[in-house]
Amino acid sequence: MTHRPPRPRSSRAAVRDPQNLAAGLVLLGFAGLAWIASAGLEMGTLFVMGPGLVPRVLTLCLAAFGLFLCASAVVQDGMPVRLADFSAVLLIAALIAAAAAAGSLLPGGAVIGLPPAAFVFCLLYLVVMVALAVLCVRRSTWLDRSGLRGPVFVIGGVIAFALTVRSAGLLVSGPLLALISGAAAPDTRFGELVVFAIAVTLLSVGLFKYVLQLPVPALIIPGIVYL
Amino acid sequence: MEILSNLGTGFAAVLHLVDVAIPGIGVVPLPVNIFLCFTGCLVGTLIGVLPGVGPIATITMLLPITFGLEPTGALIMLAGIYYGAQYGGSTTAILVNIPGEATSVVTAIDGHEMAKQGRAGSALGIAALGSFFAGCVATLVIAALALPLTRMALMFGPAEYFSLMVMGLVFAVVLAHGALSKAMAMIFLGLLLSTVGTDLETGEERLTFGFPPLADGIDFAVLAMGIFGFAEVLRNLGIDEKRDLVSKPIGRLLPSPAELRQSAMPVVRGTFIGALLGILPGNGAVLGPFASYSMEKKLARQPGRFGRGAIEGVAGPESANNAGAQTSFIPLLTLGVPPNAVMALMVGAMTIQGIIPGPQVMTRNPDLFWGMITSMWVGNLMLLVINLPLIGLWVRLLRVPYRLLFPTILVFSCIGIYSINNSPLDVVMTAGFALVGYSLIKLGFEPAPLLLGFVLGKLIEDNLRRALLMTRGSLIGVLERPISAALLLIALAVLVAAILPALRKSRDRVFAE
Numbered sequence: 095m096t097h098r099p100p101r102p103r104s105s106r107a108a109v110r111d112p113q114n115l116a117a118g119l120v121l122l123g124f125a126g127l128a129w130i131a132s133a134g135l136e137m138g139t140l141f142v143m144g145p146g147l148v149p150r151v152l153t154l155c156l157a158a159f160g161l162f163l164c165a166s167a168v169v170q171d172g173m174p175v176r177l178a179d180f181s182a183v184l185l186i187a188a189l190i191a192a193a194a195a196a197g198s199l200l201p202g203g204a205v206i207g208l209p210p211a212a213f214v215f216c217l218l219y220l221v222v223m224v225a226l227a228v229l230c231v232r233r234s235t236w237l238d239r240s241g242l243r244g245p246v247f248v249i250g251g252v253i254a255f256a257l258t259v260r261s262a263g264l265l266v267s268g269p270l271l272a273l274i275s276g277a278a279a280p281d282t283r284f285g286e287l288v289v290f291a292i293a294v295t296l297l298s299v300g301l302f303k304y305v306l307q308l309p310v311p312a313l314i315i316p317g318i319v320y321l
Numbered sequence: 322m323e324i325l326s327n328l329g330t331g332f333a334a335v336l337h338l339v340d341v342a343i344p345g346i347g348v349v350p351l352p353v354n355i356f357l358c359f360t361g362c363l364v365g366t367l368i369g370v371l372p373g374v375g376p377i378a379t380i381t382m383l384l385p386i387t388f389g390l391e392p393t394g395a396l397i398m399l400a401g402i403y404y405g406a407q408y409g410g411s412t413t414a415i416l417v418n419i420p421g422e423a424t425s426v427v428t429a430i431d432g433h434e435m436a437k438q439g440r441a442g443s444a445l446g447i448a449a450l451g452s453f454f455a456g457c458v459a460t461l462v463i464a465a466l467a468l469p470l471t472r473m474a475l476m477f478g479p480a481e482y483f484s485l486m487v488m489g490l491v492f493a494v495v496l497a498h499g500a501l502s503k504a505m506a507m508i509f510l511g512l513l514l515s516t517v518g519t520d521l522e523t524g525e526e527r528l529t530f531g532f533p534p535l536a537d538g539i540d541f542a543v544l545a546m547g548i549f550g551f552a553e554v555l556r557n558l559g560i561d562e563k564r565d566l567v568s569k570p571i572g573r574l575l576p577s578p579a580e581l582r583q584s585a586m587p588v589v590r591g592t593f594i595g596a597l598l599g600i601l602p603g604n605g606a607v608l609g610p611f612a613s614y615s616m617e618k619k620l621a622r623q624p625g626r627f628g629r630g631a632i633e634g635v636a637g638p639e640s641a642n643n644a645g646a647q648t649s650f651i652p653l654l655t656l657g658v659p660p661n662a663v664m665a666l667m668v669g670a671m672t673i674q675g676i677i678p679g680p681q682v683m684t685r686n687p688d689l690f691w692g693m694i695t696s697m698w699v700g701n702l703m704l705l706v707i708n709l710p711l712i713g714l715w716v717r718l719l720r721v722p723y724r725l726l727f728p729t730i731l732v733f734s735c736i737g738i739y740s741i742n743n744s745p746l747d748v749v750m751t752a753g754f755a756l757v758g759y760s761l762i763k764l765g766f767e768p769a770p771l772l773l774g775f776v777l778g779k780l781i782e783d784n785l786r787r788a789l790l791m792t793r794g795s796l797i798g799v800l801e802r803p804i805s806a807a808l809l810l811i812a813l814a815v816l817v818a819a820i821l822p823a824l825r826k827s828r829d830r831v832f833a834e
Contacts, residue, residue: 105826110815113764113765114765116764117503117506117764117765117766120760120761120764121506121510124510124513128513128528131527131528131529131530132527132528135525135527136523136525139791139794140789140794140795140796141786141789141793141794142790142794143786143789144523145520145522145523145525145527148785149513149516149527149528149780151508152512152513152516153513155509156506156510156513159502159505159506159509160506161328162502163502163503165508166502173765178808179559179763180760180763182756183756183759183760186756197450210597241559241651243558243559244555244558244559245555245756245759248551248554248555248558248727248731249752249755249756250757251728251731252551252731252735252748252749252751252752252755253749253752254750255735255739256735256739256745256746256749256752257731257745257749259735259739259745259748260745264736266539267735268736271728271731271732271735272729272731272732274730275727275728275731276724276725276728278558278727279558279723279727281702281722281724281726282724283724285608286725287724287725287728290725290728290729293726294728298732298733298736302385302386302736302740306385306386306389307389308385308736308740309387309740309745310387310736310739310740
């Protein structure tokens with residue numbers, strides 16, 4: 095839990111606080127999204143408020159803070175922005191955009207229970223994870239610097255859990271989550287992780303399914319087993 | 322005397338005997354609620370001890386285990402989980418110097434220093450004793466204030482509620498770390514997120530992008546777990562882990578008579594400050610430990626000892642922490658307004674049990690109301706009983722490396738999120754919010770105000786609409802009501818004070834310490 099000390103940048107650069115600039119742009123992005131989404135909503139009057147009034151006012155406030163932060167980035171010194179902190183988010187956003195585009199091209203109808211765009215996204219994500227896993231095995235130093243490893247595997251594990259928990263049950267989705275997300279740690283050890291994944295899963299099945307009796311399926315093999 | 326009879330109702334609810342059929346023995350009357358309180362404290366501490374898991378993530382994770390219980394038992398257990406998580410966080414702060422959340426940051430300073438000197442036992446012991454004392458006082462404070470405040474709440478109309486919540490948000494901004502402008506932006510983002518979903522009055526979908534699962538709005542547990550649970554895991558993975566687990570022996574758990582004498586007054590002062598700040602809407606409880614620490618430092622004969630293992634630096638803030646944690650139930654129980662994210666989770670839990678928080682709870686469910694208040698005291702007693710003997714177990718748990726801990730945290734969190742609505746999509750949305758939260762942290766935003774804005778958003782909009790309906794659309798009308806005007810004036814004064822440069826500096830100094 096070490097805090098990076100703020101490194102003052104040279105005050106002659108045009109953008110003296112890159113972090114605030116990025117923060118401001120992100121806020122403007124959120125405001126833009128909300129503006130588009132609330133476009134069709136009735137504003138109403140103060141007496142009888144329409145559904146669109148409050149979102150619109152909040153959007154404008156958010157945009158104002160975005161502009162304020164952008165402006166302040168030119169005036170005062172601040173923290174730098176490291177690409178590695180955002181690489182994973184940008185990569186996943188790119189995958190979502192690509193999947194959405196591909197999904198709109200594909201004919202409608204669900205593919206193995208998923209909308210086409212979601213299916214394409216999972217496929218692309220799987221490819222990315224396999225590529226990163228290969229890099230992991232080769233102990234690539236680029237991977238450690240890129241900042242991709244942690245978020246990509248953690249989010250990947252969570253998605254795998256969500257995909258399997260209902261169709262295959264906890265006994266499949268638990269180890270899957272633990273194994274995939276476990277790869278996120280730079281000092282991960284495979285053998286240890288396997289043992290641990292199984293132990294954690296058995297413990298959680300016992301606790302949630304049998305002690306607390308939550309309606310979570312433990313194991314489903316279609317037509318054969320339903321626990 | 323009314324207090325005593327009310328507390329009596331509470332104890333009766335907590336000690337209530339339920340006939341339980343035990344196979345092989347037969348039907349035995351058991352105090353089930355005590356058992357639930359104990360279990361809550363135990364699992365709460367167990368999860369709360371994990372480094373980087375604060376009370377919000379702990380409660381979200383453990384929320385599903387209370388679903389099958391009857392309301393009083395469920396809330397008693399949740400309160401136990403909350404105190405357990407708080408105390409677990411302090412244990413981690415003292416032993417490994419990783420504070421699970423803002424309030425235990427201060428404990429880590431001197432507590433960890435004491436641990437390095439081989440006095441971890443004393444630090445943990447005084448934290449537990451101080452918290453217990455604070456808990457006793459805070460329980461009495463709540464019991465005493467509950468009646469008058471509930472009566473006051475009945476005078477509140479929509480305009481007053483609106484102004485109260487605006488004041489809460491202003492406090493949250495002022496109390497947040499970092500730049501004011503960024504904290505305010507997070508409040509607005511949270512408010513905006515709260516408008517996602519179906520508009521209650523017109524039935525129109527807002528900001529859903531035509532995505533059907535968003536029609537019911539964003540689930541608070543999903544947002545909280547994403548931003549506070551998963552994002553924290555992502556953040557910890559990015560840090561080269563240097564877990565500073567003390568290798569020195571824990572030492573004796575009971576503080577020596579000299580240490581007890583040194584801590585007595587700090588505990589009393591901390592309790593007082595914490596209880597007072599905890600009542601404020603807008604997460605005042607966060608400020609308690611900071612205020613107590615700087616106060617003890619000012620009052621000390623040798624301020625130089627602070628930061629080098631002064632026991633007052635643990636005793637005061639820990640008492641303030643616990644007192645604040647407890648009195649922050651007051652706005653929720655009397656007004657129905659959650660003052661922070663943890664209380665918002667309590668609202669969620671109460672709603673699931675079919676109870677709408679607000680002034681009517683006390684009259685309609687007196688057993689539940691007073692039972693919960695009394696269980697706070699019982700919970701504090703449990704913590705004293707559980708934690709001190711189990712300290713060895715927590716230490717062993719802290720030896721588990723993070724590469725194994727975080728997959729465990731993720732598995733339990735995912736099961737927890739999934740079980741709230743039995744929805745795999747909720748799990749995916751949590752992952753999405755984790756990425757958003759992680760990016761926001763990296764951009765220098767603090768996520769706590771966002772969560773509070775989200776929590777209060779719907780209530781604020783609803784009350785504003787109703788207030789404006791009553792004043793025929795005139796904003797001045799909202800100001801004409803005296804209580805409402807006073808609350809807004811306080812909010813304005815606090816905001817102006819925070820922006821003024823002189824006070825801003827002293828605020829920065831409080832947080833820097």
